[in-house]
Amino acid sequence: MATDSWALAVDEQEAAAESLSNLHLKEEKIKPDANGENTDAMRESAVVKTNANAEKADEEEKEDRAAQSLLNKLIRSNLVDTTNQVEVLQRDPNSPLYSVKSFEELRLKPQLLQGVYAMGFNRPSKIQENALPLMLAEPPQNLIAQSQSGTGKTAAFVLAMLSQVEPANGYPQCLCLSPTYELALQTGKVIEQMGKFYPELKLAYAVRGNKLERGQKISEHIVIGTPGTVLDWCAKLKFIDPKKIKVFVLDEADVMIATQGHQDQSIRIQRMLPRNCQMLLFSATFEDSVWKFAQKVVPDPNIIKLKREEETLDTIKQYYVLCNNRDEKFQALCNLYGAITIAQAMIFCHTRKTASWLAAELSKEGHQVALLSGEMMVEQRAAVIERFREGKEKVLVTTNVCARGIDVEQVSVVINFDLPVDKDGNPDNETYLHRIGRTGRFGKRGLAVNMVDSKHSMNILNRIQEHFNKKIERLDTDDLDEIEKIAN
Numbered sequence: 001m002a003t004d005s006w007a008l009a010v011d012e013q014e015a016a017a018e019s020l021s022n023l024h025l026k027e028e029k030i031k032p033d034a035n036g037e038n039t040d041a042m043r044e045s046a047v048v049k050t051n052a053n054a055e056k057a058d059e060e061e062k063e064d065r066a067a068q069s070l071l072n073k074l075i076r077s078n079l080v081d082t083t084n085q086v087e088v089l090q091r092d093p094n095s096p097l098y099s100v101k102s103f104e105e106l107r108l109k110p111q112l113l114q115g116v117y118a119m120g121f122n123r124p125s126k127i128q129e130n131a132l133p134l135m136l137a138e139p140p141q142n143l144i145a146q147s148q149s150g151t152g153k154t155a156a157f158v159l160a161m162l163s164q165v166e167p168a169n170g171y172p173q174c175l176c177l178s179p180t181y182e183l184a185l186q187t188g189k190v191i192e193q194m195g196k197f198y199p200e201l202k203l204a205y206a207v208r209g210n211k212l213e214r215g216q217k218i219s220e221h222i223v224i225g226t227p228g229t230v231l232d233w234c235a236k237l238k239f240i241d242p243k244k245i246k247v248f249v250l251d252e253a254d255v256m257i258a259t260q261g262h263q264d265q266s267i268r269i270q271r272m273l274p275r276n277c278q279m280l281l282f283s284a285t286f287e288d289s290v291w292k293f294a295q296k297v298v299p300d301p302n303i304i305k306l307k308r309e310e311e312t313l314d315t316i317k318q319y320y321v322l323c324n325n326r327d328e329k330f331q332a333l334c335n336l337y338g339a340i341t342i343a344q345a346m347i348f349c350h351t352r353k354t355a356s357w358l359a360a361e362l363s364k365e366g367h368q369v370a371l372l373s374g375e376m377m378v379e380q381r382a383a384v385i386e387r388f389r390e391g392k393e394k395v396l397v398t399t400n401v402c403a404r405g406i407d408v409e410q411v412s413v414v415i416n417f418d419l420p421v422d423k424d425g426n427p428d429n430e431t432y433l434h435r436i437g438r439t440g441r442f443g444k445r446g447l448a449v450n451m452v453d454s455k456h457s458m459n460i461l462n463r464i465q466e467h468f469n470k471k472i473e474r475l476d477t478d479d480l481d482e483i484e485k486i487a488n
C-alpha cells in the first residue's frame with residue numbers, strides 16, 4: 001500500500017489539540033489592558049488561575065498514577081517474576097547484612113507466621129529477603145525501598161507493622177499513608193488477611209467521610225489513611241496521639257509526590273512523630289523527585305532497590321506498513337488477520353476516540369474485541385484485562401494510558417495503530433519498548449507491526465529505529481505470501 005500523498009491523520013490532529021489544551025491549562029498568560037499594559041488586578045487573577053490550573057494538572061497526574069497503581073493491584077494475584085539483583089545500601093556499612101530465605105528465620109509471632117502461610121506465601125520475595133530483616137531488627141531500622149509493582153512491598157511493610165503492634169495497648173501505634181482512599185482500602189485488606197489469626201488487632205481508616213466525634217480518641221492499633229485526613233486526626237482533631245506512633249509507613253511515594261499538598265502534609269505528619277519512630281517509605285519508581293521527598297521523610301535510611309527487568313527488542317520481529325489514512329490502516333489490519341493466525345493481539349491507539357472506533361469496526365468484522373478505555377472505572381478496566389487474560393477475547397484495543405504495565409503472556413502480536421509519541425509530538429521510545437517488549441518475553445518470539453500514515457509518522461518511525469538501532473522492515477499487507485512468510 002505505497003503512498004505519495006501524506007495527510008496529517010485525524011488522530012494526530014486530535015492528539016495535537018489535546019496536548020494544546022493541556023498546555024493552556026499550565027500556561028495561563030496575562031493579557032494586556034486597552035493601553036497595552038497589565039493591570040495588577042489582572043496579574044493577580046492570572047496568578048490565582050495559574051495556581052488553580054497547576055493544582056488541577058497535579059490532581060489529574062495523581063489520579064492517573066493512582067488509577068494505574070490500583071489497576072495493578074486488582075489484576076495481580078501473584079508475585080512478579082524477577083531475576084534482577086537487589087541493591088542494598090546500609091546506613092551503617094559495617095553492620096552485617098542479613099538476608100532471609102524463609103519466614104521462620106524472622107522469628108515472627110506464631111499467629112503472624114500462620115497468617116503469612118495462610119496467604120500462600122512459601123518464602124520471602126526478592127525484596128522481602130533483605131527488607132524484612134532490616135525492618136524487624138532490634139532496634140528497628142528506617143528504610144527507603146524501591147521495586148516495581150508486584151514485588152512484595154506491601155506484604156513486607158504490613159508484616160513489619162503487625163510485628164510491632166502490642167494489642168494490649170488500645171491506641172494507634174502504626175500509621176500508614178496512602179495517596180488515595182481506594183489504595184488505602186487495598187492495603188487495609190492485606191492487613192486484615194495477614195492479621196487473620198490476630199483477632200484482637202484493630203484497624204481504622206483515616207479517610208474523608210469517616211467522621212468521628214470531636215475530642216474522641218481512637219483505640220485501633222493501626223491507622224491507615226490519606227495524608228490530609230491523617231494530619232487532621234493528628235493535629236486538629238487530636239484523635240491520634242502522634243507521640244505514641246512506633247511505625248510510620250509512607251506507601252506509593254511516587255504517586256504521593258504528584259500532589260504538592262500531599263508532600264507537605266506527609267512531612268508535617270512526620271515531624272509530629274517521636275524520634276525513635278521507625279520510618280519506612282516505598283515507591284515503585286525512583287525519579288529524582290521521589291528521592292528528594294524520601295530523604296525529607298526518612299532520616300538515616302537504609303536503602304533497598306530492585307532494578308527493573310530489562311526489556312529487549314532482540315526476540316521481536318518489527319515491521320511497518322505504509323498507509324494513506326485511518327481506513328487504509330484498518331484494511332491493512334484486516335489483511336494481516338486474514339493471512340495469519342494470531343493467538344492474541346494488543347492494538348494501541350493514540351486517542352480514546354480512535355480506540356472506540358477501531359474496536360467497533362473490528363467487531364463488525366466478526367472479531368472478539370475487548371476495549372480498554374480511559375473513561376472506564378478502574379474496576380471495569382480490571383475486569384476487561386481479566387477476560388482478555390482468560391482468552392475470552394482475542395484482541396485488546398487500548399490507548400497507552402490504560403495499558404502501561406499490563407502483562408499478558410499469550411500476546412503474540414502487538415500492533416501500533418498509532419505510533420507512540422510524547423506530549424510534544426516526539427517519539428516516545430520508552431513506551432515503544434514497553435508495548436513491543438511484552439510480546440517477545442519468556443523466550444518466545446514476538447511480532448510487532450507499526451502503521452505509518454503520514455510523513456510525520458514515517459519520521460517518528462525512523463527516529464525510533466535509530467534510537468534502538470534495530471531495523472524495522474517494510475511489510476506489504478496486500479501481499480499474502482509475504483505476510484505468511486513473516487508469520488512463520
Ligand SMILES: Nc1ncnc2c1ncn2[C@@H]1O[C@H](COP(=O)(O)OP(=O)(O)OP(=O)(O)O)[C@@H](O)[C@H]1O
Binds near residue numbers: 073125
Ligand atoms: N513472599 C511472597 N510469596 C508469594 N506471594 C507473595 C509474597 N509476597 C507478596 N506476594 C503476593 O504477590 C502480589 C504482589 O505483592 P505486593 O502487593 O506486596 O507487591 P507490591 O510491590 O506492594 O505491589 P504494588 O506496588 O502494586 O502494591 C500480591 O498478590 C501478594 O499477595
